[in-house]
Amino acid sequence: MTVHIRGHSTVADRAGDGPLDHLRTMIGALPVPTSPLTFPSREAALGLALMDLSFRLDHLPRLSEHLTLMDRGHMSRTISVDVDLDVISGRLRDTLQVPGDAMPGGRASLWVPVSRYSRRDLAPVVIRDSNGDVVPRLSHRDANRVTAAAFVKLLFMLINAHEDVSAPGSPIHQLRHTHQRSRWLVEAAITELVMVGSPAGQRLHTPLDHAELPAPRASGGGSRAVRDLALEGLDALFPADGRGQPVPFARLLQLAVRQYILVAQLGLDRPRRFLTWEAPLLPAQHRPAPLQTLAKNVLPINREFVVEYETEIPRSVKAYHLTLEVRQEISVRRFLMSSDVDEEFVEVLAQDLESVARRVDRLGGHHKLLELEMQGIASRLAELGRRRLVDLAAYEAYLARLPIPVGPGSAPPSRRLTADEVLAALSAGDCSLDVLAAFCAHYAADGMQHLARSPLAGPALLAVAAGLRAAQVGRDVTTDNDPREHGAHANWRRPSADLSPQSTEPVRVFAFMALADEAPALIESITRMVAGLAMMVLAIGTLLSGGLAWLYSPDVAEDFAPEQADAVVAVLLLVPGLLLARLDLPSTKSVLGQLHKFQRTLAAASVVVTTALAIAVGTVHSDREMTRLFQLALAVLIVILICCLCEFSARRRHRSSSVPRSARVPRWLRDARGAKRRNAEPDDFFDARGEV
């Protein structure tokens, strides 16, 4: 939710960065303790309670983020949450109670986790409540200490409940009873890791990197045996599962060493609170695309400034508001939000489809079993079709209520499919929205009651699974509902029936914002200015030659070069200067400056042309050369004018584009609107995801 990372840090398992690898390294590097590391049991319980609540955050029913684009490259965020302390269970509440005196109000208070964020962010966070009062926070050091205590406790619980704990000779039994120094070493290593932290993507540096240790002695003994037993115990306690997924304990540890928990002290006298804080400033992740940047700056295409934003919200959040505010001169042309709330559901469905496809022969022996599976799959496909159709309808409504509505455009006309056509399309891997919607309708009308005998039951399921993944049907779409032009707001609500109810995986939310300079835009003023300058050159030329013949006739009029050149020079220098001064050209650092880059070039070029002409008028005395120079200047100004008109038409095309050209917009939406154009990289990308 409130975590950000710099640089690309896909936290995929890179070598040496596995969840338990850091712990293993630490076990090798720390001196072996000679006494147990004892934490008060209250701290362990508090740490476990904080960890539990901070993963789920189900006491936060509503979450709002307010984004402000400071300049190109920086975004400030204000986060507000509603906290409902009544949701926290009584037992956890007892654990979370702040010891000592009650708050001034007279009632006890609780330590409540409100967010997790990256250990890289060290900017101070000040949490305020609805009255503007600052809410006390648990210091990072204390939070780390109770987290370490929690892990030591959890490890002890896992060892105690392990089936080998009563089998003498097993590493677990030794860790618990006979060779406790190894356990203390593991505990010390966990504590060190949690206290020091290790943000994602960083290698853990230990003194071992700087020393050449002698080879272990054959007789063993010393700290080596203790370390070996500790490592052996870890392997016995957390055997790797076949699918390469980290064990839950390892995953918890990984998150604890990468993130801080933001813990606020809240009084129980007001169980429902509203808290707000400024999150650390978010820097853009610039994507180097020099050729593209050059093309954008040089070619006459009307640019939108595209900003993409990605964050994570707890799955239990019921409502999420994302608001964006930009300078008044800038308009938010498109604002679109997409979340992967159903992604896990689709992934499980796709895996089910693949498993059934591979086992269709075995399942076929039990016909009803295959039918049950197929019906289960059909019901889920139908539900997906229904949900995405609702999303599409909302998106169409959004396009229709834009200041300049966007029509159906190139969207393919909707088809009406029969049940057989639907099955054939699905078998071919076509999971487009109209097929899914038709499937939904046929399923609801009992048209899909015997699927085990249909052509779908078989290898076709593999194609459906691939089609579902390709169409990204697990992502929903939420649109802007802010009537202002320089602001945007999208309200995401958790679906009424959660399709993966057991999951606590955070929901990834992605927002697409296209900023533009809408009418009255700078390009209109520039076009007028260029047209004016062209008219001026035309008028002076006509006055000097006494007619319009100089424009096309090869003959050169006598006396074209004026005797009193100063007046012409003054007009040619002063008029463009005055016009240019009337244009309010922004700084190049700002977003508006980026949007106006090409237009500024056009304005400057037109002034350069008139200035050059003025110099020529002052220095050249040949009628012929003067005529040619006036012709040339007029031609260049007309070319600039054409560039301005190109800009207008490009702007119209952008404005009527129905689906953003972003890789993060779900595929099904682009397919439904028939968007064929290639995706474009955004100008700025802000990543506020947790390092999870």
Added chain:
Amino acid sequence: MTQPANSTKSSELARIAAEAAGTHFSSVEFTLTHSAANGSLPASLADPDKDPNAWPTDFCHFSAAGLSVSTSTWPSAMSAFSGRVQVGLVGQEERGETYTYTGHAVPNPGFLNQSTRKVEVIITLGTAHWSPTYREALMQALIIERLTGLAAERDVPVLHLHAPVAPVPQTTRSERGDGSNERLRDAIGPCLRFSVGVDPAMSGTRLDFETELAALAEEYGFGLKLDDQRLNRVRGEWFTIRGFDRERHRQARNRLFPEAPPQTPRRAVIATVVGPSRAGTTAAAVGALRSRGIGVLAASISSMRKTTFINLVLPVAADVPGTLPQWSGGWLDALPRLGECTGHRLDEAGPSGESPIADWKVAISPAMRCSYPPSSQQTGATITGRVPYPIWLWWQLPHRTVDTPALLAEAQAALRPHTRRCEIAYAQSRLCRGDVVRGRAKLIVMLSQEHRDHAAVQRLLTDATEAAQLRIRERLPALGCVDPSKVRLRLSPRERWLTYAGISA
């Protein structure tokens, strides 16, 4: 691609650990009651004056064959003790043949079953009314062993297992889908209901499990129904995979257990095996008993706070003399004692030290008389009208307000004006997220008005449950100072009508 269930499992582990850690220690305290009174409930353990941490968080009650078992658990504030489980007798009521045990167990926080996809199964072992013979008890033990063994092979936890349960009537196509016109269910029948939790990401494991289940059904001739996995289908809706094959089942039973007597046991003992939850424990327990010739008359297996309770009603052979006294102790020591039920004092199979439940503890009741339901719908008892009908109850209450035995007693009292008899066949409640206790129960009622007409009985049952539901709701605020707006309670003659809308509220 994100790894699904990954963070989900981590947060589940954090939740379990946080709840177990409590303020001081990480053990689970439990009380266990074996009773001979059918349908009787243990006294409420909750005492508002007591330490609020000693409120039971989880409760399980099960009664069959005139015997009942109740278990309450809660995180304990007791200091460490030796071993994994300890259990001891605390009281015995002379009058009602009630034996109460108390104990502590170390929960297994690594037993993660919340994030799994539940696969629920109903097995039909007969269509006659429920009064199993020694042979059928052995057959049932074998089937429980094989079923739970299938789960154990895949490291899949058994979430619950109950036998006997209410059979599901075959619905015909012409009946309405909302179930308003479906046949009434028998309260109890020779059926077995169990559920396992499979990781949603391991659909292959689930399909293999289901396929082998179907193959097992074919081999032994039992009927197999799986829970309807379609979206928007709720608990209590079933999909028939195989019908019951009476002839094949009879042949398999006679072939496998030719020696076992075809009489109905008159006496039985209740054995409760307790230990930290792990996969494969039920199969090990039932397998060890079956290898000693002990069948299973009735069973109720559930995990509460990561501690598994395997409650088995074991038949005592007719030729075993005297009364077997109550006993509690380790599993390996219990096996020879249980062997006495069959009359064989010799421990033939020999305990294996490798058993996953070697460190578990057992509480055994003395041999008690058992009884069977007098009549059922399918045996033609409708002519007399004295038919026991099942009624389902679902509730959700804030924790530390009304505890489950008190609520069940209230439900019995509320149904009393309409019924001649009302027993609790099973009840289970758990502390869930949001500090609420959710529970489910099945009550067996015999209506005070006798009716032969099917529609009239339906109407009577519906009226009775609606009136009782209203009455309980009215009474609850007075009973436990509970805010009426936080009470969710449904009482219905149909299991599938219990669900409230908006599960993901």
